[in-house]
Amino acid sequence: MRRYLELDEExxxxxxxxxxxxVLSSHNADLVPDEVGWKISDKFxxxxxxxxxxxxxxxxxANRCEPVKLERLLExxx
Amino acid sequence: MRFxxxxxxxxxxxxxxxxxxxxxxxxxxxxxxxxxxDNRSSILTACHLLKTFPRLWIGIGVLNPYMxxxxxxxxxxxxxxxxxxxxxxxxxxxxxRTALEKAGIRRIHPLKRVERCVKIVREILEKGFYGDEEINxxxxxxxxxxxxxxxxxxxxxxxxxxxxxxxxxxxxHTNPEFLESAANEVRIGAEEADRRMEEIDLAAYxxxxxxxxxxxxxxxxxxxxxxxxxxxxxxxxxRLGIDPGIVEEIRRLLRVGDWVRLYQVLPPxxxxxxxxxxGVDELKELVARLLKIGYTQIVFGxxxxxRVLDAFRMIGEVVKYFEEDINRE
Numbered sequence: 001m002r003r004y005l006e007l008d009e010e011x012x013x014x015x016x017x018x019x020x021x022x023v024l025s026s027h028n029a030d031l032v033p034d035e036v037g038w039k040i041s042d043k044f045x046x047x048x049x050x051x052x053x054x055x056x057x058x059x060x061x062a063n064r065c066e067p068v069k070l071e072r073l074l075e076x077x078x
Numbered sequence: 079m080r081f082x083x084x085x086x087x088x089x090x091x092x093x094x095x096x097x098x099x100x101x102x103x104x105x106x107x108x109x110x111x112x113x114x115x116d117n118r119s120s121i122l123t124a125c126h127l128l129k130t131f132p133r134l135w136i137g138i139g140v141l142n143p144y145m146x147x148x149x150x151x152x153x154x155x156x157x158x159x160x161x162x163x164x165x166x167x168x169x170x171x172x173x174x175r176t177a178l179e180k181a182g183i184r185r186i187h188p189l190k191r192v193e194r195c196v197k198i199v200r201e202i203l204e205k206g207f208y209g210d211e212e213i214n215x216x217x218x219x220x221x222x223x224x225x226x227x228x229x230x231x232x233x234x235x236x237x238x239x240x241x242x243x244x245x246x247x248x249x250x251h252t253n254p255e256f257l258e259s260a261a262n263e264v265r266i267g268a269e270e271a272d273r274r275m276e277e278i279d280l281a282a283y284x285x286x287x288x289x290x291x292x293x294x295x296x297x298x299x300x301x302x303x304x305x306x307x308x309x310x311x312x313x314x315x316x317r318l319g320i321d322p323g324i325v326e327e328i329r330r331l332l333r334v335g336d337w338v339r340l341y342q343v344l345p346p347x348x349x350x351x352x353x354x355x356x357g358v359d360e361l362k363e364l365v366a367r368l369l370k371i372g373y374t375q376i377v378f379g380x381x382x383x384x385r386v387l388d389a390f391r392m393i394g395e396v397v398k399y400f401e402e403d404i405n406r407e
Contacts, residue, residue: 017387024386029093037092044096 004074005056012055018073019058020049028065036061079369081397082108082137084283084379087118091126097386098127098134104394105401108135110169110248110283110377115145115177121154128162135165139248139283140230142173143195144183149215151195152202156221163223169248170195171230174309189235196227196243228281233311234263241267246279248377252354253318254367257282261371281375282368286354287383288361288392294384295355300341302381303349304328318351361396369400 004015023029029037036057043054062070083101085094098109109127113120124136136158141151151168158166172188179185198215201208203225207216226245231237240247241264249260261280268275285306287299307320308329315322324343331340349355354364365376383389 021385021387024093024096029089032090034090034092037090041092041095041099045099 004059005052009050012052013050015073016050016055016058019055019062019070022062022066022069022073023058026062026065026069031065032061033064036064079373079400080108080279080375081106081400082110082135082281082375082377083393084110084112084139084377085123085127086112086114086380087120087123088114091118091123094123094127095130098131100387100390102131102134104390105397106134106378106393108137108165108167110137110139110167110379112139113141114174115181121158124158124166125161128158128165135167136162137167137169137228139167139169139228140171140173141169142171142178143191144173144178144185145181148195148198148208149202149217152199152217155199155203155225156217156219159221159223159225160219166223167226167228167246168199169228169230170199171248172236176309189239192229192236193239193243196229200227226279228279230283231260231264232314237263238267238270240264241269241273241278242271244278246281246375248281248283249373250283252282252284252286253351254364254371256317257368257373258371261373265372275372279375280373281377282373283377283379284354284364285352285379285381286361286389286393287381288354288357288389289383289385290357290388291384292355296346296349297341298381298384299349299353299355300344301332301337303352304332304340304344306352307348308332318348320348320351324348358392358395361392362399365396365400 040057040061043049043057048054049058083106085097087094101109111120111123120138124138128136151170155166155168170192172185172192175185198208202215202217203221206220228246228248229240229244230248230250231240232250237260247264249257251257251260264278264280265275268278285302287295289295307325312322327343328340331343354361368376378393
């Protein structure tokens, strides 16, 4: 996962929508810690989901609720 | 014409907040929060979202008089109006029979209960008190604005009642033929009470799965369609041409959550008969048809589509198209 955090902003932008889609369509959102979820919502509101911190939070959320789907998405990008 | 979105508080509040932000971005006017006893409280969710979104109105749809005393409903409506005057709607309906049975409640005389509930809630909100030979109730504070009362209706008699007494009607169908006959029933009810249809906000509460890939859209809609079919009466199934023999199997698959098998068992025609499946153009067509029939509000309800972000973008296109259309006129 760490190497995805080293992506530049353009690289992150390509991934954010896919990871956000995973989080929003998941039926396991209750597995995401609430504090992570609230921070994602704040970042979404302020348009900062593409910055490194926002991206990190999204990856953490997707990894909690849909680890297999996240892995598949990241493998597809590789 | 107004556009709104259904949110189901089965998701965490932070997720509902994100979806609310997306709804605001695509230009819908409000959100309807569905109430299920096993989900988060729609009332408390409404409190949070009304504070979060200063533009959107929030409707609670629907509270049933079996689980919520009319005084409680009036108290909720009046309190919410303090948070957000003129941005609160209350839905009242008979409630889901199966969900009520699970709570040990028998849904008896639903029409009478809903009618009485609306009467009591309205009087308390308007006059501050309600009294008859059985009950005497008062609110110690006044609502900060009028709170319109919508009636959730599907069956013929409930639709007529809604036409007689509702400020709005939430018609829980997606099939255009059903929506047309429902609108006619509401119209009959309105005429019986000497009301004009213009006084009533007629809302089509749709179950939609919008996407470019039909098979994915069908798959996303399958569990929703299954719930609709299992909750439907014999007359509904007959009108849609659904084999009653299949219903027991669908019910069993829903109970065990076997979505793969459910999708195999449920014919695409059944899914299409109970939900909207299609792309932007097809949704525009459906909305235009509903406008013509007399609907004044379109509620886009889940699953929205196989991909949530794409679905919102597409719904946004439809909303924009009709807003531009209205502005042109």
